[in-house]
Amino acid sequence: MNYPLISTDDHAWERRDTWTSRVPARFRDECPQVRTEDEVDYWVYAGTRIRALGTGCAAMRPERDAVKRWEEVPEAAYDPAARLATMDADGVGVEVLFPQAAGFGGGPFVSTVGDAKLRLACIQAYNDWLAEEWSDFSPRYVAQALAPIWDVDLAVTEIRRAHGLGHKALVWTSAPESWGFPHFNESYWDPLWATLQELAMPVALHIGGRSSLPDPWEGFSNMRKLSAISTTAITSNVQVMANVIFSGVLERFPDLKFISVESGLGWVPYLLETADHQYERQRLWNEGMSLRPSEYFHRNCYVNFWYEATGLALRDQIGVDNIMWEADFPHPTSTYPDSKKLVERCLEGIPDDECEKMLHGNALRLYGLDGAAIEAAL
Amino acid sequence: MNYPLISTDDHAWERRDTWTSRVPARFRDECPQVRTEDEVDYWVYAGTRIRALGTGCAAMRPERDAVKRWEEVPEAAYDPAARLATMDADGVGVEVLFPQAAGFGGGPFVSTVGDAKLRLACIQAYNDWLAEEWSDFSPRYVAQALAPIWDVDLAVTEIRRAHGLGHKALVWTSAPESWGFPHFNESYWDPLWATLQELAMPVALHIGGRSSLPDPWEGFSNMRKLSAISTTAITSNVQVMANVIFSGVLERFPDLKFISVESGLGWVPYLLETADHQYERQRLWNEGMSLRPSEYFHRNCYVNFWYEATGLALRDQIGVDNIMWEADFPHPTSTYPDSKKLVERCLEGIPDDECEKMLHGNALRLYGLDGAAIEAAL
Numbered sequence: 001m002n003y004p005l006i007s008t009d010d011h012a013w014e015r016r017d018t019w020t021s022r023v024p025a026r027f028r029d030e031c032p033q034v035r036t037e038d039e040v041d042y043w044v045y046a047g048t049r050i051r052a053l054g055t056g057c058a059a060m061r062p063e064r065d066a067v068k069r070w071e072e073v074p075e076a077a078y079d080p081a082a083r084l085a086t087m088d089a090d091g092v093g094v095e096v097l098f099p100q101a102a103g104f105g106g107g108p109f110v111s112t113v114g115d116a117k118l119r120l121a122c123i124q125a126y127n128d129w130l131a132e133e134w135s136d137f138s139p140r141y142v143a144q145a146l147a148p149i150w151d152v153d154l155a156v157t158e159i160r161r162a163h164g165l166g167h168k169a170l171v172w173t174s175a176p177e178s179w180g181f182p183h184f185n186e187s188y189w190d191p192l193w194a195t196l197q198e199l200a201m202p203v204a205l206h207i208g209g210r211s212s213l214p215d216p217w218e219g220f221s222n223m224r225k226l227s228a229i230s231t232t233a234i235t236s237n238v239q240v241m242a243n244v245i246f247s248g249v250l251e252r253f254p255d256l257k258f259i260s261v262e263s264g265l266g267w268v269p270y271l272l273e274t275a276d277h278q279y280e281r282q283r284l285w286n287e288g289m290s291l292r293p294s295e296y297f298h299r300n301c302y303v304n305f306w307y308e309a310t311g312l313a314l315r316d317q318i319g320v321d322n323i324m325w326e327a328d329f330p331h332p333t334s335t336y337p338d339s340k341k342l343v344e345r346c347l348e349g350i351p352d353d354e355c356e357k358m359l360h361g362n363a364l365r366l367y368g369l370d371g372a373a374i375e376a377a378l
Numbered sequence: 379m380n381y382p383l384i385s386t387d388d389h390a391w392e393r394r395d396t397w398t399s400r401v402p403a404r405f406r407d408e409c410p411q412v413r414t415e416d417e418v419d420y421w422v423y424a425g426t427r428i429r430a431l432g433t434g435c436a437a438m439r440p441e442r443d444a445v446k447r448w449e450e451v452p453e454a455a456y457d458p459a460a461r462l463a464t465m466d467a468d469g470v471g472v473e474v475l476f477p478q479a480a481g482f483g484g485g486p487f488v489s490t491v492g493d494a495k496l497r498l499a500c501i502q503a504y505n506d507w508l509a510e511e512w513s514d515f516s517p518r519y520v521a522q523a524l525a526p527i528w529d530v531d532l533a534v535t536e537i538r539r540a541h542g543l544g545h546k547a548l549v550w551t552s553a554p555e556s557w558g559f560p561h562f563n564e565s566y567w568d569p570l571w572a573t574l575q576e577l578a579m580p581v582a583l584h585i586g587g588r589s590s591l592p593d594p595w596e597g598f599s600n601m602r603k604l605s606a607i608s609t610t611a612i613t614s615n616v617q618v619m620a621n622v623i624f625s626g627v628l629e630r631f632p633d634l635k636f637i638s639v640e641s642g643l644g645w646v647p648y649l650l651e652t653a654d655h656q657y658e659r660q661r662l663w664n665e666g667m668s669l670r671p672s673e674y675f676h677r678n679c680y681v682n683f684w685y686e687a688t689g690l691a692l693r694d695q696i697g698v699d700n701i702m703w704e705a706d707f708p709h710p711t712s713t714y715p716d717s718k719k720l721v722e723r724c725l726e727g728i729p730d731d732e733c734e735k736m737l738h739g740n741a742l743r744l745y746g747l748d749g750a751a752i753e754a755a756l
Binding site: 282332 | 442555556561563564588591592594595596598599601604605606608609610613614616620624625642644648649651652653656657660661662664666667685686687689710711
C-alpha cells in the first residue's frame, strides 16, 4: 500500500480537565468530570453518572478488560502525541475522532439533565478542545463536532463555528425524538441539513445514537452482556438507515452525506433489497420518492467495516465508493494492534484500486482532507 | 419442479364468529369481534380496537390497497376451501398459518387488557378453530398454536393440548419482557422450551413479536409509512436473533428450533460475522457458550425468503439447510399472484437439489409434515 490507512471511527478520550478548564466558572461543578465513588472512577455530569471508564480503552490492555481508575488509562487514550505512536505501531495513518465521555452518538448533553446554557457550554468546550488539542496538533486527526439537539438554530450556529475551527463532520443522533425533541424526519431540522450541505460536512450516525435499545437480560454475565449489547447496537443501524432512506431528507438535500458508523456493511444489500421491494410493492414514486431506496443510498450514504469478509464480497451491491474502513481505537472491538493483518485478511483478492478507495480515497474525498499535509505528517 | 412449494408464512383470517361462537357465554361481549365505528370495521377486544382490516388482504386487491368493511374482504382470506383455489392459481402447495386479528407474533391476548381467563379462552378458541377449520380440512394447511405468555405452566398445558389437535409449531413473542413478563432469556421459560423440544415443535418468531418498535415520523404519507414500518419490522429480527443466539436457550436446549419469520435472510452472514467477532474478542467460551454464534445458528435456526436474490447468493454462509420460502399471503408484501415467477427469478442458477431443500424439503422435515398426504391432496 502506498497510501496511509484512514480509520473513520476512533475515540479521543477527553482529559480529566477538558471541561473543568474550559467552561465558565459558574458551570465548573456541573460540567463533566471524573469522580471517584467506592474506589471506582466515573464521568459525572450535573450530578449524574454518565459513564464508567469501563472497557473504553480495552484495545490497549493485554486482556482487553475494563479499568476502574483513571491512573490505569493508557496515555494514548487522551494524549494526541502518545496516540500517534500507537497509530504508527498499528499502521494507521489517520483517525476520524468521536467522543468518549461525551457519548458516541451525540447523546448525553441533550437530555433534560442540566440547563441549556450548561449544555451548550459543554458542547463548545468539547469542540474547542478537539480542534485545539487534536486536529490542530496533526493533520492525521480529523475532528467531528457536537451540536445542540434541542434547538436547530443553536445547532446551526455551533456547526458554523466548529467548521471555522476545522471540524470536518457532525456527530449527530439518529433519533432526537427519543429524547423528546422533534423527530429526525421533521422539516424542523431542514436548516441543519441545509447548513451541512452548504459546508460539505457529512453527518456521522454512530451506533448508540438514540436514547434506548432493547436491553439484554440482566442475568447475562459480564462479557456476554457486552457482546449482546454490542451486537444489538451494531445491527440496529440497519433500522436507522432505513429511516434515513424513507425520511425524505435525501430527497430535499441531494448533496448531504450520511455515514452509518460502527455498523459494518454486510446488511446493506439486504436493506436495499428490502426497501426496494417495499418501494415497488407500495408504489412510492407516487409519494414523493423520486429515486429508489438503493439509489438514495448509493448517492448519499457511507458505511465502514473492520472485520467483515462476507460483507466485502458484496461490495459491488453496496458500492465500492460507499465503503470506508475503521479501527475503532481504543474500544474492545478494535482491530488494534492487528489492523494491518485484519485489513489484509478482509481484502484478500480485491483489486488494488478498490482497496485504495475503501482504505483511503473515499474518506479523503468525503471529509475533504488534505492528502499532501497528511503525507508530510507521517 | 416435481414437488409442491411449501410457504412458511401465511395468514389465516379469523372469521367474524371465530371467537363469539366458541368462547364461553360470559366472554362473548369481550372476545375479539368485528365492530363498525364511523362506517369502518375494526377488530375489537375487551373494549379496545386491536386491528383495522386495513391492508391485511391487499395481495388479493388489484390496487393492493386497504379495505374498510368486512364485505370487501375476499372469501379466500377466511375460507379454507376458497383459499385452496388461490393457492392453486399461484402454484403454492402448502401454507404454514399465522393469525391475522390475533396478531402476527403472539401479542394481543397477552397484554393486561382483559382478565386471564378471558385471554386463555380466546387462545383456546383460536387453536381449536385453526385445527378444526384449516389443518383438519386439508394437509395443505399447517397449524401453529398460540399460547399464554403470562404463565409458563398454562403455556405448557396449552401447547400439549394444541399438539394433540395437530398443531406443528408455536407462534411466540420475541420479547415477553416488553409486556412486563419474565425476559425471553430467563430460565423461567425453560419448561416451555423443554416441552417444545420434546414435542419437536419449532418456535416461530414472526416480525412484530414485541410490544413496540421505533415508529416512523407521523408526517409520513400512507404507503410510505407502511413501507417504513415494514422495513423496520422486517430488519428488526436481526436483533431478535442476536438475542436468541446469546440467550443461552440454544445451549440448554440443543434440539430446539427457532424460525425467524418474514425477516428475509440477507442479514444472516452479517449477523453471524458480527456475533462471531464479538465472541472471539470477548472470549465468550469462558462464559458458558460451548459453540460459536454461527454454530448455534446453523444447528438451531431457520430463516425464510420471498424476494431476495442477493440473500440467496449467500446461501452457503446462511446454510442451505436453514432456508425456507414464504409467500406471506394475503399481505401486501406477498408474492401472490406471481409466486412461481418470483421464485424462479430468485433461484436462477441455483442447483436443483438446493432449490428442493429451500422450497420444500427443509420445511417438510422441520414441521414433521406428511409428504404423501400432501401429494394426495393436490
